[in-house]
Amino acid sequence: MKKPELTATGITAEDMDAEKLVTYPTEAFLSRDYALAEKKLLWPKIWQMVERETDLPDPGDWMTYNVADESIIVLRKDDGTLKAFHNVCPHRGRQLVSTPDMLPGKVHDVRGNNRKKFVCGFHGWTYDQDGHNVYILDQQDWHGGLTPEMTCLSEVKVDTWGGYIYINMDPDCVSLKEWMGRAGEILDHFQLDKMRYKWRQWAIYPCNWKTAIEAFLEPYHVAGTHTQLLAYGNYYALSKQYGLHSVSSYDTRDAKFQMSESAGTTRAGKGEDPRVSTYELIRENYETINYSASTETLVKAASRLKDELPETATAQDCIAHWLASAKKDDAARGVIWPEIPPEIMTEAGLAWGLWPNQNILHGVTFALCYRVRPYGDDPNKCVFESYALERFPEGEEPETEWVYADPIAANWGSILEQDFSNMEFVQKGMKSSGFRGPLPNPHQEQKVINLHRNLAAFMGRGAPQLLPDQD
Ligand code: FES
Numbered sequence: 219m220k221k222p223e224l225t226a227t228g229i230t231a232e233d234m235d236a237e238k239l240v241t242y243p244t245e246a247f248l249s250r251d252y253a254l255a256e257k258k259l260l261w262p263k264i265w266q267m268v269e270r271e272t273d274l275p276d277p278g279d280w281m282t283y284n285v286a287d288e289s290i291i292v293l294r295k296d297d298g299t300l301k302a303f304h305n306v307c308p309h310r311g312r313q314l315v316s317t318p319d320m321l322p323g324k325v326h327d328v329r330g331n332n333r334k335k336f337v338c339g340f341h342g343w344t345y346d347q348d349g350h351n352v353y354i355l356d357q358q359d360w361h362g363g364l365t366p367e368m369t370c371l372s373e374v375k376v377d378t379w380g381g382y383i384y385i386n387m388d389p390d391c392v393s394l395k396e397w398m399g400r401a402g403e404i405l406d407h408f409q410l411d412k413m414r415y416k417w418r419q420w421a422i423y424p425c426n427w428k429t430a431i432e433a434f435l436e437p438y439h440v441a442g443t444h445t446q447l448l449a450y451g452n453y454y455a456l457s458k459q460y461g462l463h464s465v466s467s468y469d470t471r472d473a474k475f476q477m478s479e480s481a482g483t484t485r486a487g488k489g490e491d492p493r494v495s496t497y498e499l500i501r502e503n504y505e506t507i508n509y510s511a512s513t514e515t516l517v518k519a520a521s522r523l524k525d526e527l528p529e530t531a532t533a534q535d536c537i538a539h540w541l542a543s544a545k546k547d548d549a550a551r552g553v554i555w556p557e558i559p560p561e562i563m564t565e566a567g568l569a570w571g572l573w574p575n576q577n578i579l580h581g582v583t584f585a586l587c588y589r590v591r592p593y594g595d596d597p598n599k600c601v602f603e604s605y606a607l608e609r610f611p612e613g614e615e616p617e618t619e620w621v622y623a624d625p626i627a628a629n630w631g632s633i634l635e636q637d638f639s640n641m642e643f644v645q646k647g648m649k650s651s652g653f654r655g656p657l658p659n660p661h662q663e664q665k666v667i668n669l670h671r672n673l674a675a676f677m678g679r680g681a682p683q684l685l686p687d688q689d
Pocket residue numbers: 307308309310311312338339340341342343
């Protein structure tokens with residue numbers, strides 16, 4: 219096939235719903251110019267997740283969030299509200315809080331407590347919790363010409379959703395609620411705000427941030443990458459755009475089961491005895507994804523299926539019994555499951571791509587999540603983060619912090635290591651002069667297509683295009 223001619227118009231949401239075939243250019247992954255353009259057109263214009271709210275619980279707690287060349291300070295004020303500022307002193311531009319580059323084993327971010335004022339380390343200009351300037355040495359030397367507007371910190375929009383803190387540097391941006399849209403409404407049912415970190419790790423990884431997030435956007439790669447999982451279950455998945463964001467859900471290749479009860483978030487393992495195979499599927503996933511994407515309670519409840527159900531139990535019986543008994547076990551230890559209507563459960567699917575750089579694989583009592591950011595100006599590097607959230611009994615939440623973890627199985631589990639073993643080589647492969655451009659699966663990899671469709675809207679280039687004869 220020849221490279222298709224790319225036009226400026228791109229594809230519509232309807233094209234995606236119709237699962238039309240598309241391609242898109244590789245510039246977004248490979249070009250330094252594109253990475254530089256992201257600094258102007260993307261990062262300062264979008265809502266992006268900073269951290270979990272629980273990391274800034276008390277008045278005076280603060281932290282920095284860095285993305286591309288931008289550094290933002292987020293502060294919990296004495297009145298309990300959050301405030302965010304660009305991390306720069308308006309005098310001569312020193313960073314107000316020094317944030318060294320994110321280096322392996324070193325700085326993830328800069329944090330502190332009990333902060334009433336920020337004092338610039340260069341000439342001592344000082345700012346209160348609202349960013350107002352409260353001290354300028356020898357202010358008379360400016361002959362009264364400095365106004366409060368000239369000397370205050372530059373404010374950044376800040377809001378929360380799902381227990382996350384988000385910022386947006388664009389003063390004219392839509393609200394975070396509007397930005398989250400239907401995706402936010404659906405995920406609200408899972409009460410992510412009630413979950414707490416189980417573990418959190420980061421790495422500097424040799425691929426573009428989009429190459430990295432895309433490796434976790436679709437289960438189409440399970441059969442080729444995580445081949446060991448095929449012994450336990452079937453990972454066929456559909457995917458669907460929701461405007462900015464998108465979702466994937468388990469699906470079946472068998473037309474007569476499509477859109478039936480079998481589609482959705484949970485499924486029984488394959489094999490002769492669903493009581494056994496369901497447990498094996500759940501245990502295998504849990505143990506090889508660094509003890510995430512499930513919980514101890516769920517795994518234990520699954521292990522009892524063989525004792526608690528008769529041989530004649532169907533796959534549906536197994537799932538229903540498993541969830542009911544895990545729910546009861548959790549309630550007994552003080553972990554109450556949210557009641558999620560079945561139609562929401564179905565629409566909520568398996569995992570969400572929150573555009574552009576956040577992934578949430580959610581369950582009723584857990585979430586496995588990813589976030590990626592560019593690293594410097596290098597399109598071939600990114601800051602990769604993954605973390606597990608879980609509902610814990612009150613007072614039993616573990617203390618965690620960001621841990622730098624080289625991308626090896628010992629640190630991340632064998633599943634993530636398998637994903638790592640692709641990402642670097644996708645980044646390299648896309649540079650081949652023999653690569654004609656991506657051919658994403660329109661049914662199973664629509665989240666990847668949607669990432670590029672929305673990127674193009676902000677970047678003004680790189681829109682996915684219909685392959686010939688698709689009009
Ligand atoms: S640069 Fe901050 S006081 Fe001079």
